[in-house]
Amino acid sequence: MSYVHLSGLYGVYLCISGQVFLKTFIFQLVLGFLANFGVTAGAHRLWSHKAYKATLPLRILLMLAQTLACQNSIHEWGRDHRVHHKYTDTNADPHNAKRGFFFCHVGWLFTKKHEDVKSKGKNIDLTDLEKDPVVMFQKKYFKWLTLLISFVGPWFIPVRMWGEDKLVSWNVVLMRYMLTLNATWCVNSVAHFWGDKPYDRNINPSETRFVSIITVGEGWHNYHHTFPWDYKAAELPSYSFNWTTGLIDFFAWIGWAYDMKTVPKKVILQRIQRTGDGSHSQNAEIKLNGDCFNNGNSTNEIHSWGWDDVDMRREDKEVAVVLNRSG
Numbered sequence: 525m526s527y528v529h530l531s532g533l534y535g536v537y538l539c540i541s542g543q544v545f546l547k548t549f550i551f552q553l554v555l556g557f558l559a560n561f562g563v564t565a566g567a568h569r570l571w572s573h574k575a576y577k578a579t580l581p582l583r584i585l586l587m588l589a590q591t592l593a594c595q596n597s598i599h600e601w602g603r604d605h606r607v608h609h610k611y612t613d614t615n616a617d618p619h620n621a622k623r624g625f626f627f628c629h630v631g632w633l634f635t636k637k638h639e640d641v642k643s644k645g646k647n648i649d650l651t652d653l654e655k656d657p658v659v660m661f662q663k664k665y666f667k668w669l670t671l672l673i674s675f676v677g678p679w680f681i682p683v684r685m686w687g688e689d690k691l692v693s694w695n696v697v698l699m700r701y702m703l704t705l706n707a708t709w710c711v712n713s714v715a716h717f718w719g720d721k722p723y724d725r726n727i728n729p730s731e732t733r734f735v736s737i738i739t740v741g742e743g744w745h746n747y748h749h750t751f752p753w754d755y756k757a758a759e760l761p762s763y764s765f766n767w768t769t770g771l772i773d774f775f776a777w778i779g780w781a782y783d784m785k786t787v788p789k790k791v792i793l794q795r796i797q798r799t800g801d802g803s804h805s806q807n808a809e810i811k812l813n814g815d816c817f818n819n820g821n822s823t824n825e826i827h828s829w830g831w832d833d834v835d836m837r838r839e840d841k842e843v844a845v846v847l848n849r850s851g
Contacts, residue, residue: 525630528698528705535699544696548682552700555592555678559704560740562589564768567598568742568757571653572605573830575755575785576772577850582780583658590662593704594674597666598659599650606829607645609752613716613728616640621716621728629706629713649834674701707738715745722804723750723795731803733765741766750795753831753840755784755847759792776848784847785831791843 538544566586569575578586590598604618613621618641619632627635653659662669679697682688719730723746735743736758742748744758744766756769763770775781796804828836 525633529702531695531698532702533699535695535697535702538692538695539699544692545682545686545688547686548688548693548696551682552678552696556700556704557740558589559593559674559700560707561768561771562586562591563593563595563601563704563708564740564742564757565771566590567593567595567601568605569755569768569772571598571656571659572602573609573752574652574832575753575757575830576776576781577783578775579780579782580658582775583656587658587662588673591666591669591673592678593708594670594701595705595708597663599653599663602653602659603645603648603650606648606650606833607641608712609749609829610648610827610833610835611640611644612749612827614640616644618645619712621713625713625717628716629709648829652832710735711739711742711745715743719743719746720803721746721801723747723792724799725801726799736765741768749827750799751787751792752829753836753844754786756786759787782848782850785844786847788843788845 535544539549566583567590570578570583570586587598590601595601596604608617608619611617615638618637619628620638621628624631675697678700679690679693682693682696683690715730715732715735716728717730719732721727721730727746727749729745729749731746732743735745737743742757744760747759748754748757755772756766758766758769760766760769763773772781772784776784793806796806828840830836831841
């Protein structure tokens with residue numbers, strides 16, 4: 525990993541000093557966005573949280589994009605992320621933020637897993653992932669797929685197509701990989717340390733615009749941990765800091781994404797009033813009649829990893845709005 529970061533930083537220097545073809549830079553930039561979307565729309569919102577459903581063509585596209593990101597297989601990514609949501613910032617959380625910023629950012633990848641991660645992780649249901657042939661195909665061939673899609677192909681194409689220097693191309697590939705890795709890791713670190721908590725002041729995950737910008741929409745973390753089954757992973761009414769939602773909505777428009785779950789406005793407002801930290805822009809205007817569904821206090825509830833988790837509240841499913849519903 526130190527080699528990746530040193531070479532990636534050298535790649536940054538090469539770009540800044542003008543030693544990289546503009547085509548190469550743009551090519552890697554586009555691949556970086558695709559890799560991000562493979563993680564956010566694919567491994568995260570689709571497979572980890574079951575926040576929406578996707579047709580086979582879309583699942584294949586997202587699998588390829590997630591492979592480009594090279595952040596473990598979808599199966600392993602989903603397992604770790606479900607454990608993270610179920611036991612957030614406890615010893616059973618793979619990247620427990622209470623163990624420090626460095627640990628939850630990257631250190632957890634270099635240390636032995638806590639016994640609670642292993643024991644409680646065994647209870648996480650992964651049958652939906654194991655029934656998906658796209659997920660299992662990627663798991664079986666992940667090493668070869670990621671070698672080809674994330675590294676060999678992105679290095680070879682600039683060299684072959686427009687004559688980029690071989691060493692320069694390689695360092696820019698690692699620059700792209702380094703930046704996408706650290707963007708994802710910032711969700712585990714930065715968004716668990718700094719920001720507002722308008723939906724639930726009792727948890728560490730926070731609303732962090734900077735993280736949303738670099739991860740195309742994943743920094744609205746207080747909302748996401750409060751409502752992990754919402755396909756938008758945010759309350760935002762626009763796509764300005766949530767391009768992932770825009771991408772999912774585009775695929776819904778062409779019929780490739782469906783059954784997108786989201787939270788009714790009145791439920792969000794009630795949660796803001798009851799457990800928020802007062803930072804929400806509408807906090808002073810909230811006037812409820814008391815007839816909204818009561819989500820319960822997060823300090824006393826069992827956390828859910830998302831839609832269809834055994835510990836997902838029945839009331840959540842009853843009030844959920846399902847967009848582009850199938851059938």
